[in-house]
Amino acid sequence: MAVQKLPLAKALNESLRKALDTDPKVLIMGEDVGKLGGVFRVTDGLQKDFGEDRVIDTPLAESGIVGTAIGLALRGYRPVVEIQFDGFVFPAYDQIVTQLAKMHARALGKIKMPVVIRIPYGGGIGAVEHHSESPEALFAHVAGLKVVSPSNSSDAYWMLQQAIQSDDPVIFFEPKRRYWDKGEVDVEAIPGPLHKARIDRSGSDITLAAYGPMVKVCVEAAAAAAEEGKSVEVLDLRSMSPIDFDTIQKSVEKTGRLVVVHEAPVFYGSGAEIAARITERCFYHLEAPVLRVGGYHAPYPPARLEEEYLPGLDRVLDAVDRSLAY
Amino acid sequence: MTVESTAARKPRRSTKRVSAAKEPQNSEPQLVQLLTPEGERVEHPEYEIDLTPDELRGLYRDMVLTRRFDAEATSLQRQGELGLWASLLGQEAAQIGSGRALRDDDYVFPTYREHGVAWCRGVDPTNLLGMFRGVNHGGWDPSTNNFHLYTIVIGSQTLHATGYAMGVAKDGADSAVIAYFGDGASSQGDVAESFTFSAVYNAPVVFFCQNNQWAISEPTEKQTRVPLYQRAQGFGFPGVRVDGNDVLACLAVTRSALERARRGEGPTLVEAFTYRMGAHTTSDDPTKYRADEERQAWEAKDPILRLRTYLENAGHADEAFFTSLDEESETLGKRVREAVRAMPDPDHLAIFENVYADGHALVDEERAQFLAYQASFAEEGN
Numbered sequence: 011m012a013v014q015k016l017p018l019a020k021a022l023n024e025s026l027r028k029a030l031d032t033d034p035k036v037l038i039m040g041e042d043v044g045k046l047g048g049v050f051r052v053t054d055g056l057q058k059d060f061g062e063d064r065v066i067d068t069p070l071a072e073s074g075i076v077g078t079a080i081g082l083a084l085r086g087y088r089p090v091v092e093i094q095f096d097g098f099v100f101p102a103y104d105q106i107v108t109q110l111a112k113m114h115a116r117a118l119g120k121i122k123m124p125v126v127i128r129i130p131y132g133g134g135i136g137a138v139e140h141h142s143e144s145p146e147a148l149f150a151h152v153a154g155l156k157v158v159s160p161s162n163s164s165d166a167y168w169m170l171q172q173a174i175q176s177d178d179p180v181i182f183f184e185p186k187r188r189y190w191d192k193g194e195v196d197v198e199a200i201p202g203p204l205h206k207a208r209i210d211r212s213g214s215d216i217t218l219a220a221y222g223p224m225v226k227v228c229v230e231a232a233a234a235a236a237e238e239g240k241s242v243e244v245l246d247l248r249s250m251s252p253i254d255f256d257t258i259q260k261s262v263e264k265t266g267r268l269v270v271v272h273e274a275p276v277f278y279g280s281g282a283e284i285a286a287r288i289t290e291r292c293f294y295h296l297e298a299p300v301l302r303v304g305g306y307h308a309p310y311p312p313a314r315l316e317e318e319y320l321p322g323l324d325r326v327l328d329a330v331d332r333s334l335a336y
Numbered sequence: 337m338t339v340e341s342t343a344a345r346k347p348r349r350s351t352k353r354v355s356a357a358k359e360p361q362n363s364e365p366q367l368v369q370l371l372t373p374e375g376e377r378v379e380h381p382e383y384e385i386d387l388t389p390d391e392l393r394g395l396y397r398d399m400v401l402t403r404r405f406d407a408e409a410t411s412l413q414r415q416g417e418l419g420l421w422a423s424l425l426g427q428e429a430a431q432i433g434s435g436r437a438l439r440d441d442d443y444v445f446p447t448y449r450e451h452g453v454a455w456c457r458g459v460d461p462t463n464l465l466g467m468f469r470g471v472n473h474g475g476w477d478p479s480t481n482n483f484h485l486y487t488i489v490i491g492s493q494t495l496h497a498t499g500y501a502m503g504v505a506k507d508g509a510d511s512a513v514i515a516y517f518g519d520g521a522s523s524q525g526d527v528a529e530s531f532t533f534s535a536v537y538n539a540p541v542v543f544f545c546q547n548n549q550w551a552i553s554e555p556t557e558k559q560t561r562v563p564l565y566q567r568a569q570g571f572g573f574p575g576v577r578v579d580g581n582d583v584l585a586c587l588a589v590t591r592s593a594l595e596r597a598r599r600g601e602g603p604t605l606v607e608a609f610t611y612r613m614g615a616h617t618t619s620d621d622p623t624k625y626r627a628d629e630e631r632q633a634w635e636a637k638d639p640i641l642r643l644r645t646y647l648e649n650a651g652h653a654d655e656a657f658f659t660s661l662d663e664e665s666e667t668l669g670k671r672v673r674e675a676v677r678a679m680p681d682p683d684h685l686a687i688f689e690n691v692y693a694d695g696h697a698l699v700d701e702e703r704a705q706f707l708a709y710q711a712s713f714a715e716e717g718n
């Protein structure tokens with residue numbers, strides 16, 4: 011059956027299975043990815059079916075995981091690396107930024123770095139410290155990396171396929187609080203380009219741009235606003251590097267208003283980049299300044315406070331009202 | 337060779353046997369040596385080597401030409417042709433010995449000072465100068481000579497080597513991989529992680545640490561309280577300390593470690609005990625931290641001189657050989673000089689090239705902006 015209803019985590023699992031099946035050079039590496047199937051079970055059953063040689067439990071050393079993945083890529087493999095949680099990627103940050111991102115350029119294009127780094131990211135699951143962060147801007151800022159995040163099961167399945175097929179390193183952020191959300195996946199579909207934004211919902215009064223976990227919140231906000239007679243367009247950006255500015259521009263030329271929503275701190279975040287570029291591109295179309303809704307410039311708070319920290323329906327609707335008031 | 341036997345290897349030069357725990361890290365315990373500083377051949381129970389006169393002359397030639405290349409690069413830096421140079425002066429034996437132990441299908445992960453190893457791999461020495469001149473960040477195709485790009489972030493490449501070696505093992509090939517790094521780099525987490533990974537996956541990799549006693553101004557004592565080769569034991573593989581100024585011992589020890597890797601017995605740490613006779617780089621001033629006497633003491637152990645003495649005493653090389661090598665050195669120097677001066681600056685658009693293999697919208701946009709900006713000068717008639 012081509013179309014299946016799958017939770018996002020299971021869609022990723024099916025995607026990995028397909029990649030392992032079609033290309034013997036694809037490897038899965040990470041902590042607990044084998045017997046356990048990863049702490050979110052995204053790699054569930056893969057070691058059983060493809061063996062310890064393809065689905066590799068690694069020592070607990072993130073720099074080692076990414077550094078050896080680079081070496082394996084140099085040898086012709088296509089490693090898909092799992093970092094257990096967002097807050098634990100930093101021991102590997104050096105390898106990602108100084109090595110992985112630059113290898114292709116340093117070799118004047120003679121070598122490719124087909125490495126995917128999967129990172130469950132974002133909050134909303136009541137976790138302890140270092141388990142809820144959104145460090146995507148830190149990676150998007152680095153030339154040589156591509157940074158994407160699916161928001162639904164279909165994108166999870168297809169974007170991961172595309173990331174694995176890419177000859178560039180891809181940081182693949184998985185919205186962990188959406189892992190259990192079900193959605194339709196057509197495994198025979200022909201997917202659109204990895205970096206193209208998707209119009210989730212059309213509208214004419216204002217544009218909401220989001221990615222990953224915040225797309226759902228924005229769709230709900232759009233529905234609530236519709237009850238008040240406001241027509242809200244919701245864009246799922248899907249990619250933070252590159253960003254599909256053309257699609258955002260087109261939408262803003264239509265609506266004249268833009269609110270960017272993400273979980274990461276607003277300060278120096280992807281919203282800042284989008285606001286600046288869209289202001290340049292759409293200055294004469296904008297009816298209001300581009301607004302941003304996101305996290306605060308504070309450590310991600312303890313779980314009992316995360317509802318205050320994370321952009322929810324009300325904060326998004328408030329921004330919509332502020333924008334429309336101009 | 338087992339871990340125990342390595343640790344228990346009989347010291348050959350130290351007069352007094354000291355326990356490993358108390359062994360000061362910079363003494364010369366258990367140093368594998370086949371050629372003394374005086375140029376005498378000595379035997380070692382575990383490492384033997386039998387080279388023809390031709391091969392011996394070959395090693396000598398490699399070291400002399402490498403030193404000549406290095407000196408030329410230093411001069412070119414002084415003349416303003418290179419922005420920086422990291423000299424290998426004094427480390428020729430460590431690099432040529434280990435480099436000549438390699439097979440063509442082996443793969444090398446260097447740091448930024450492995451000019452002698454590059455020479456052994458057949459990398460055109462002028463290729464090494466691009467990054468020091470500032471025209472690229474490496475630029476060569478690593479797969480041409482199985483010699484990876486120079487790596488500036490110290491220790492990073494040991495993990496790449498380990499991953500590559502894991503791939504070699506997966507492929508069922510019997511190639512080996514060698515990772516070079518310094519005594520300073522041995523403090524980096526990446527080096528420790530590469531030891532862990534290579535041991536756990538039994539990767540066919542040789543870690544070749546050139547302990548040249550200094551990491552810029554920091555002596556080895558600032559990196560470790562135990563002799564570096566002993567680190568390996570804690571990770572579950574053998575470590576061996578070799579006289580890094582003895583090209584024969586470096587060749588024999590590296591060869592043995594590579595063979596061990598090929599047999600599927602996993603990694604080895606080789607510590608080549610040597611000395612950086614010059615400055616760390618042309619930007620460094622060793623007079624601020626290093627006594628002159630120290631350098632003089634090491635000059636007496638010069639790797640090139642001792643092989644020359646041996647070649648002469650054994651009657652393996654005559655005056656004609658040395659004269660023709662002098663000429664060859666001059667030719668190499670001239671070729672390098674001319675090549676560097678002729679090296680063109682990169683095209684401005686190179687900034688935007690090879691950032692991504694598959695392309696990237698932002699790079700395309702900024703390239704177009706850059707072109708338009710440059711074109712605006714042309715329009716103004718500048």
Ligand SMILES: Cc1ncc(C[n+]2csc(CCOP(=O)(O)OP(=O)(O)O)c2C)c(N)n1
Binds near residue numbers: 522546
């Ligand atoms: C991660 C990192 N920190 C600092 C430096 C700056 N640095 C370059 S070389 C060097 C000393 C390295 O010493 P060692 O590893 O012993 O190698 P050597 O240069 O002596 O051969 C330092 C501190 C660097 N390149 N990378």
